[in-house]
Amino acid sequence: MATLQAGRLLARRYRLIDRIGAGGMSVIWRARDEVLDRVVAVKVLAPSLAADARFRDMVREEARSAAQLDHPHVTAVHDYGETVAPDGSITSFVVMELLAGEELEHRLTEGPLQWPAAVETGAQVAEALAAAHRLGIVHRDVTPANVMMTRTGAKVLDFGIATRIGTPDDDEDGGTFGTPAYVAPERLDGAPAQPATDVYSLGVLLFETLTGHPPYPAETWEELSAALAESPEPSLDDVPGLPGPVAEICLRCLARDPRRRPSAHRVAAVLRDQMLPADPQAATMLSPTMTLPTLPPSPAPPPAPPPPGPASAPAPVPPDNPAAAPGRRRVLVLAAAGVAVVAAAALLVPALTPDRPDDPRVLPTAGPVQPPTTVPPAAEPPVTTAPAAPSSAPPTAGNRPPATGQADAAERVDGLIEAGLAEGQIREDVGVDLRNLLRNAVAASGEGEVTTAVDRLRAKIDERRREGSITPGYARRLDAAAAELVAGQT
DSSP states (O other): OTTOOTTOEETTTEEEEEEEEEOSSEEEEEEEETTTTEEEEEEEEOHHHHTSHHHHHHHHHHHHHHHTOOOTTBOOEEEEEEEEOTTSOEEEEEEEEOOOEEEHHHHGGGOOOOHHHHHHHHHHHHHHHHHHHHTTEEOOOOOGGGEEEETTEEEEOOOTTOEETTSOSSOTTSOOOSOGGGSOGGGGGTOOOOHHHHHHHHHHHHHHHHHSSOSSOOSSHHHHHHHHHHSOOOOOTTSTTOOHHHHHHHHHHTOSSGGGSOOHHHHHHHHHHHHGGGSHHHHHHHOTTOOOOOOOOOOOOOOOOOOSSOTTOOOOOOOOOGGGOHHHHHHHHHHHTHHHHHHSHHHHHHHHOTTOTTOTTSOOOSSOOOOOOSSOOTTSOOOOOOOOOOOSSOOOTTTSOOOOHHHHHHHHHHHHHHHHHHTTSBOHHHHHHHHHHHHHHHHOOSHHHHHHHHHHHHHHHHHHHHHTSBOHHHHHHHHHHHHHHHHTOO
8 A cells, every 4th residue: 555645646536635444455545536526435455455356356346236226325336446557556446425424333332322223223224235135236244344323324335245146155265255243154154145144244233233242242253153053042131121023123133044034124114113103293193092083973863752552651761872872883983993094094184184174085275275064155045954964974975075186186195105005115114204295295385385395295205216215116106196286286
């Protein structure tokens, strides 16, 4: 590295500023991209390794693998380059986004994280790995040293030994890549690279953030083999307040049989579920005890005329039986079905239309809503009619007010969100996020405010598609339906 000094220009583009990190294979420099006028990180392979074509290929493959991952929790890779000096020496380097933060490894020197912070970090790393696995990439070195804690969350670093699913999982000399304490047991036997090996490493990382130490501490491959053979099964019983689902999913990640491990996507979903109640807005959206609108009780039917007989014979009084009270029976049915109703689209719409209690399934329009009335228009001659008794039947398509274009569009968006959640095409916390933005769009008044709110919703759909938490197919359908919110204004 002696040939590299501050001020040197690599590939006639990247001006080195100062060294900010070093490892056994490379040095990290802060540099300025003089073409795009931005500060970046440049990872330069050690000269002794850069002279070996095999290591240059490894660095190039790292750049290619990471560059495919457009994900908020993966460090962005901008470029790969090689320069040849007059003496024939080669400088091989990768250009990445410059991160401001702290390595998780350094953070853990102060002790384990509080379980909510550990779960948040684990979920973000799991999401990054799930995105890599969808592209057929296995990281193979998921450790606290390769996770950077930034203001925007965890970032997975160093795809230096990443490979494709199914690739032989050792080098030409038969050695195993990676950090022993985080390596899955099957890798010691040379099994091909597979997503389950990353999930094992994810489980080790989550276990360490919760306890302060890996489940099988080891510095060498021999120590790892001995620990796996002799150590008792790991436990998270001593972590105060840890939800049971977090402990269960973490220990499933550590299963010796890779077929018993969950996918990274599943790990992220379970961890996200445990984080949602901490968000008051999300908790309100998901609460199964939310008060639902009730129907007024039906009036008691008029007593039947007494049978022929003595006029003094009293009519029998019916017992206080809930089954004999239609009004109460209807309330009980609503209460028993509360959880199912909360999961349906009918839950969201009453929250979006607080001023429309008579029909919770109809969303408000941008303009004023004419309240229902039984009084005929003034132009018509008055008609005297008997007041109708309240119906015990729920509103139907025949007796509820017609929906406006914007209301129909909002119902379509909410229906797509519900269907995507049910099919696993939309992550659960993302569904809450999108519904909040949908509510804002429906509540907006004026063409400009509605357009701005809908633009935010569509931008969020696109952002979530790019990070992999909405499938492309559902993202396209949601975007098209969201666009109709503006076209459907009345």
